[in-house]
Amino acid sequence: MSHTAAQTSSGSGQPLSVPALLERNAAVFADRPAYREKEFGIWQSWTWQETAEEIDALALGFLALGVSEGDFIAIIGRNRPSLYWSMVAAQSVGAIPVPIYQDSGAEEMAYVLDHCGAAYVIAGDQEQVDKVVDIRDQLENLKRVIYVDPRGLRKYDHTLLNSYADVQAQGRAGRSDLSAELAARRAKLTYDSICVMLYTSGTTGRPKGVVLSNRNVIESAKNASEFDNLTEREEVLSYLPMAWVGDFIFSLGQSYWCGFCVNCPESPDTMMTDLREIGPTYFFAPPRVFEGQLTNVMIRMEDASKLKQRMFHYFLAHAKKVGGRILDNKPVATLDRLKYALGNVLLYGPLKDTLGYGRIRVGYTAGEAIGPEIFDFYRSLGINLKQLYGQTEATVFITVQPDGEVRADTVGVPAPDVEIRIDDTGEIHYRSPGTFVEYYKNAESTASTKDAEGWVATGDAGFIEESSGHLRIIDRAKDVGKMADGAMFAPKYVENKLKFYPDILEAVVFGNGRDRCVAFINIDLTAVGNWAERNNIAYGSYQELAGHPRVLETIRGHVEAVNTSVAQDEMLSGCQIHRFVVLHKELDADDGEITRTGKVRRRIVDEKFADIIAALYDGSDEVSTRTEVTYEDGRKGTISATLTLVDAKVQSAITRAVAAE
C-alpha cells in the first residue's frame, strides 16, 4: 500500500520502523510469501502485499475505534498471522504492542494489563477473552477487547467486545476518511519510537516491562541476519510464545528485516507435523524440544527391525566420529567422507526429513544449557545447530556462535556491535545497540540494571575463555559463592552436568562456605521406571524406587562421571560432589521448592531439608526424616523416610591442587 509514507533515514534510505519495513517489503517482495498458517488442513498463505493490505485495514480499524498514539495494546494468544499483524498495526497508529504470555493466569494478566494501562486487548480466542472479562473491574483504562476466533463468543455481551474481522471491515469502509491520518501517524515514527514492550517472566518479584525501540529491534535483527547470512528465502516456524523476546525478533524483527516467511502451526499439538511439512531453514528451539525429539527417535528405533537397528547404530557411530568435523569444514579422511555420504543417503537424510530438519541452514538453541550429547547428535547429522546467549534487555543477542566455532560448553563470541565486560565478581556486563530503553514505570530497576554509560548487568556469572575468545556461562551471579578454601562454588554448573543424564530429573548442589560439596538428586520416574521395568525390578512407589540399591548404584556412577568432568575444569574442580542423597520426593512447585517454571528455590530447599544436609556433612550413613507435602488440592500431609547417604569418588586432591595453581 503506497499511500502510507513511513519515515526512512535520509541518507541510506533504510527504513526506521517496523511499519516502514513492511512498506518496503510490500514493494520489494510483493509476491513472495510473508505468512502461512495451516487451517482446515491446508496451508493458507499471504504475500507481503496482502499482508500490508491486512495490516492497513486493521490499522485503519484501530483509528476508527479511536486508538490514540501512546496507547498500549495488549496481544494475547497463540502464534497466528492475525496477532503478528496486530502488533504492526498497533505500531502503525503510534500505539505500543504488548504481547502477553497466553498461559498466564488471570492474576498475572491483571497485573501486567494494569501496569501498562492497556487500553485495548487483542485476544486470540474465547479462553483469553474470558480471562480479560474476569478481571475487567481491575482495569480502568480498558476500552475494548478485540477477538480473533469468534467461536463460542457469539452470545457474549458485545458492549466491550469487537471481532477482529469487524474492526478490519470498519477500517476498509473508512479508508478514504482515515488513510491520511494513518499516513501521518506512520510518518511520525522514528528510530527512537517505542517498537514493543515485553514483560520479562520474572523468576523473582513482579514481571518488568522492557521497553524496546525501533533502533533496538531493527539493529539487532539486522546484525543477527547478516551474521548468519539470512535472506528473504528463509522459512521459519513460529511456535514459541509471542510474548517472548526471541519470538519477537525471529518471527517479526528478522522476518521484516530480511523479508522471509513466517509459518504458524495449525494448533499447539500439531507443531511436530507442521515442522516436518514446512521444513524450516532457520529454526529456534529450547533444549527440551531437541531432547524430546531425540528420545522419540531412540524409542522408535527400538521397535525397528534388527537390520535397521544395526544400520542406525553403525552410521550414527560414524556420524559421531566425523559428522561434526565435516560440518565445521575441518580436514576429514576421504574414506570417512565417502562413508558419511553413504550414511547421508541411507540414514541422516531420511532422519532429518522425519524430524523436519531436512532444510535447516541455521538452528539455534538457548535459554538453558543443552546436554553435550544431544547437541553433538544433531550436529553430527549435519544440522548446523548453534548456541547463543541473550536476554530481553539486550533484544536477544549478547553472544552467538559463528559457523565453524561451535561447542557445547560455550555460548560463542560477542554478537556484532556488542561489547562485553566481566566485572570483579565474575558478572557479565554488555553494551549494544540492542540495549533496552528502560523498564516501564520502574526507574529504580532501570538504574540498577543499566549504568549511565549504557552497560547492562546480566545477573549471570561467566568468563571469556582465553584460547578461543568464547564466553562461558557459569551460573546466575547471585548463586555463585566461595568454598571454605576460597575456590569458586557454582552449583548450577555441576547440576546441569548431572541433569544431562536422563535418569536425573533435578539436582541441588550445596557447598557455599563449606569445605566440600554434597548434592540432592531427584530421579526421573519415567526414565528410571522404564529401566526398572526392563530389569524386572518391582517397586510400589516413587520413594521405594528412589531408595533401591541398584538405583543408588547407577546414580553414583553418574555422579562420579560428573566429578571426573568437573575436575578437568581448573576454576571449578572444587565443586566435585563428595556425598549425595537421592531424595524420597520430587521437588515440587506446590511445596514451594521450585518455581512454576521449574527453577530450584535454593533458600527454601536449604531450610526445609536442613536435617538431611547436616547428615550429609556429618558422615552418617542414614538419615530419618519427615517432610511436609502439599497435595494438588491444597491439603497437607507428611512423608517419612529413612534415606541412605552415598559416598562418591572424587578426583584426587593432588590433581585439584595442581589444577588450581
Add this chain to the structure above:
Amino acid sequence: MLDQADSYVTEDGRTIGGVVMEMKNITLRFGGVVAIKDISFDIREGEIRAIIGPNGAGKSSMLNVISGFYVPQEGEVLFHGKKRPQMRPYEVARQGIARTFQNIALFDGMSVLDNVMTGRLNYMTTNLFQQAFWKGRAEREENENREVVEKIIDFLEIQAIRKTPVSRLPYGLKKRVELARALAAEPKLLLLDEPMAGMNVEEKEDMSRFILDVNDEFGTTIALIEHDMGVVMDLSDRVVVMDYGKKIGDGTPDEVRNNQDVIDAYLGVSHD
C-alpha cells in the same frame, strides 16, 4: 405447560423450539423381559435432553428406540408429528439422526480423517467407478465433503491426530472421533450413548464443552444417556429419569434433583 409447537428462550440465551420427537407409551420387551414399560416423553428442537438412570434401567434400549434400531411392541414414535414407520439404519441417518455408541464403534485400522469421512457417506452420490478414477465430479465431491470434515476436525480440536490410525488413540480421543463422525453427517438430532463413560475429570470437562458448543454453534438437538449425574445436571435442559424400565421423573435438572423417587432410585431404597 408448553404447547407442542411453542418455543422459549433459555437463561443462557438459546432458543428451544417445538417438539421434534415424541415417544408415546413405549413398551419394549425382549421375550419375557420388559426393558421399557409404558414410557412417554418428548424432545424439543435445540435442546439437550438427557436420559439417566441406574445400571439396567433401560436407557440404552430407549436410545435404540429413538434411533429406530429397536421397534417397540407397544406405543409409537412420532417424528415431526408423524408416526415413524420401521426403517433401516441408513434411512434413519437420512432423516438427520446420528449417534455415537457406548462401546466405541470406529473402523480401527483407518485414520481419524477416513473415519470422519465415513460420516459423509449420505452426501456422496458418485459410484465406485467414478471414485476409482477420481476425476471431475468425484474429485469435486470429495473436496467439498473434506471441507466439511476439516471444519469439524478443527471444531473438535483433533487436528494433531488427523492422520493417526484410530487403533493407536487413547480412549478419550476415540470418543471424540466418534462424535466427529456423527457430526460429519450434519445431524438435526444427535444421540450420544454415554459420551463420558470411562473418562477422567479433565476429559469429561472437554467433552461437556464440546457437547455444549455443538448445540450452541450448530443448533443441533441432542439426546444423551449418561451415568454421571453431575455432568448431566450441568449440561441438560431437561432430564428423563428411568429405573427398572419405568419413567420415574421428567423435568428440568432442578425438578429432577428434588424428586423423591429419583433420590430413592439413586440412594438404593429397596423395591418391594
